[in-house]
Amino acid sequence: MTPIRVLLADNHTLVRAGLRALLESLDAVQVVAEANDGREALRLIEAHRPDVVLMDVAMPEMNGLEATARVVKEFPAVRVIILSMHANEEYVLQALRAGAGGYVLKDSGVNELELALRSVSKGDTYLSPAVSKHVVSDYVRRIGGESSSPSQLTPRQREILQLLAQGRSVKEIAPLLHISVKTVETHRAQLMERLNIHDVAGLVRYAIRMGLITPED
Structure with a gap:
C-alpha cells in the first residue's frame, strides 16, 4: 500500500x-x-x-x-x-x-x-x-457571507491583520511582506474601514475572537 x-x-x-x-x-x-x-x-x-x-x-x-x-x-x-x-x-x-x-x-x-x-x-x-x-x-x-467573518477581507489584509495583532509595526511588516510602508498603511486603513475597527487594540481583540491568534501570541 x-x-x-x-x-x-x-x-x-x-x-x-x-x-x-x-x-x-x-x-x-x-x-x-x-x-x-x-x-x-x-x-x-x-x-x-x-x-x-x-x-x-x-x-x-x-x-x-x-x-x-x-x-x-x-x-x-x-x-x-x-x-x-x-x-x-x-x-x-x-x-x-x-x-x-x-x-x-x-x-x-x-x-x-x-x-x-x-x-x-x-x-x-x-x-x-x-x-x-x-x-x-x-x-x-x-455560506452567503456574514459581516463578522475574516473571509470578507483580502488575503493580504488578513495577513497584515495577523501581524498587527501580534504586535508588529508597519515598518516591520513592510520588509517581511516585501511591500512598501505606504502599501502596508493603505491595507491597514482599508481593513479598519471594512471591519469598522479604528485602533490596533480593537484589531487584536477581533483577531483573537476569530481564532487568527491566541491571547498568548
Whole structure:
C-alpha cells in the first residue's frame, strides 16, 4: 500500500513530536516534514509535495487558516486537515471556507485521526463527529457571507491583520511582506474601514475572537 505522505504544521515542538510518534505508529502513513508556522509550511509543501497537511490554526507569522487558503490555491493536489481545540461553528466555518478537507479536534482519538487521514487523502471531507452534526447545516445556511467573518477581507489584509495583532509595526511588516510602508498603511486603513475597527487594540481583540491568534501570541 502506498503510504499517505503527511506534513505537520504546528508551532509547538512537543505537539509535533507527539503527532509524529502517533502517525508513525499507523500503517501506511509517512511524516515527510514539520513546519513551525504557515509560511514555513508553504515552503515545505513546495519541496515535499505531501498528500495531506495536518494544520494547526493559531501559528505565528501566518495562521493555519490563511496558510490553508494558500495551499488550496497554489497546491490543489495537497489536502489539508485543520487540527483545533475549538468545536464551535465559527471556527469550522472558517476552515471550510478556507478550503480545508477535514476538521479534527485535538482531543480526538487515534482511530479518528487515522480515519480522517484516509478519508481526506481520497478526496472526501471529514469533520469530527463532535462538530459535524450541527456545523454542516449551519455552513449551508450562512455560506452567503456574514459581516463578522475574516473571509470578507483580502488575503493580504488578513495577513497584515495577523501581524498587527501580534504586535508588529508597519515598518516591520513592510520588509517581511516585501511591500512598501505606504502599501502596508493603505491595507491597514482599508481593513479598519471594512471591519469598522479604528485602533490596533480593537484589531487584536477581533483577531483573537476569530481564532487568527491566541491571547498568548
